[in-house]
Amino acid sequence: MEILKSINLAIRFMLEICTLIATGMFGFSLSKNIILRVVLAIVCTAIIAVIWGLFVAPKASQRIELPWRILLEMVVFGIATMSLIRTNHVYLAMVFAIAVIINQILLLICRQ
Template sequence: MEMLKFCNLALAFSLELCVLIALGLWGFQVAHNPLLKVLLGLGVPLLTAVFWGAFLSPKASVSVAASLRVMLKLVVFGLAVLALLFVERPTLAWTFASLVLLNTVLAFIWKQ
């Protein structure tokens, strides 16, 4: 059982990295101006990582209630799903959403 719990934590970290990749992909594809592509492609993931580190990470500098943390995480993951849908990757978007749901349910059950 401990190995499954560890795998769920590893999945959570992988999903967090996938958020940054999805938002970066969106940023590079949404704009037509090359400078704007770079700003969005690098800036949006960077701002998301700073937000995650400040509010949602296990060692966050700002303490938030557990229920609010879960809702904010789902919003960030939802934005990644929307970003993947926007760049016409629906299979990847729904696979990602399914993994987020599985990970969230298991984290709740195992109090992770």
């Protein structure tokens, strides 16, 4: 059982990284100017990273309690899903959203 819990946490980490990539792609898609594209990609990614780091991460300084943390997690993952849709990666967005839902259910069942 411990191996499955570890695998689930590793998948969660990959979903978090995918969230940063998706929001960065969204920021990059907002302009035609290459400098502005890079800046927007960095800013969008940084906003998500700061929110996650402050309120959701296990060692967050201001970690919020359940069920509010789950709600914030789903909002952030929802933003990533919408970012994928907005950048014309609809099927990837569907796979990502399903993976997030399954992962969250397993986290709750395993009390992680």
